[in-house]
Amino acid sequence: MxxxxxxxxxxxxxxxxxxxxxxxxxxxxxxxxxxxxxxxxxxxxxxxxxxxxxxxxxxxxxxxxxxxxxxxxxxxxxxxxxxIPLGWAALIVAVLWGVVGGVLYVVGRKRMKDVDPVPRQTVETLREEAQWVRGQTS
Known part of the structure; x- marks a missing residue:
């Protein structure tokens, strides 16, 4: 539309x-x-x-x-x-999943620190447009 x-x-x-x-x-x-x-x-x-x-x-x-x-x-x-006994087998698999979860958490937290929540390019473009408009009206 x-x-x-x-x-x-x-x-x-x-x-x-x-x-x-x-x-x-x-x-x-x-x-x-x-x-x-x-x-x-x-x-x-x-x-x-x-x-x-x-x-x-x-x-x-x-x-x-x-x-x-x-x-x-x-x-x-x-x-x-x-x-091996079923209880130990379940515990081993749970520990493996715990290790996988821990690694994913550490990597995800590290990458999240690199995220910039401010759209810097958009802010800069808006500043440039505002300056252009001011230049056209003066």
Whole structure:
């Protein structure tokens, strides 16, 4: 769903004052900005719907993967239980999962420290645009 900017066709007043013309420009810029925001909202809504469907599929895949892991864990416990007592087999498998979880936690925490929550490029672009607008109006 896309909507485009449709400029109004006006006649130019030859006797219009500079203030009046600046007012019209400001009004047009305001209208353009509102239309751009509306377009962005429509696009985001459309993409959010797609992302929601994809997220549901990924959640289903995650659950299926979880079930596979549980069943493989049980199979490993029973396989070890054929050689050693079942209680010890379960404890060994639990310790293995504890080690895997610990390693994943340490690696994940380290990578999380590298995440920068501030969108620096967007902030810089907004600053540049604000300076450009100030330069155009002065």
């Amino acid at each position: 896309t909507t485009g900017y449709e400029p109004e066709h006006r006649t130019v007043d030859n006797d219009g004052s500079v203030g009046h013309l600046l007012g019209q420009v400001a009004g047009d810029l305001s209208k353009l900005f509102r239309q751009e925001v509306a377009l962005a909202k429509a696009e985001l809504k459309e993409e959010a719907a797609k992302a929601g469907k994809a997220g549901g599929m990924l959640a289903g895949a995650g659950f299926a993967g979880y079930m596979v892991t549980v069943l493989l864990t049980l199979a490993l416990v029973f396989a070890l239980g054929a050689v």
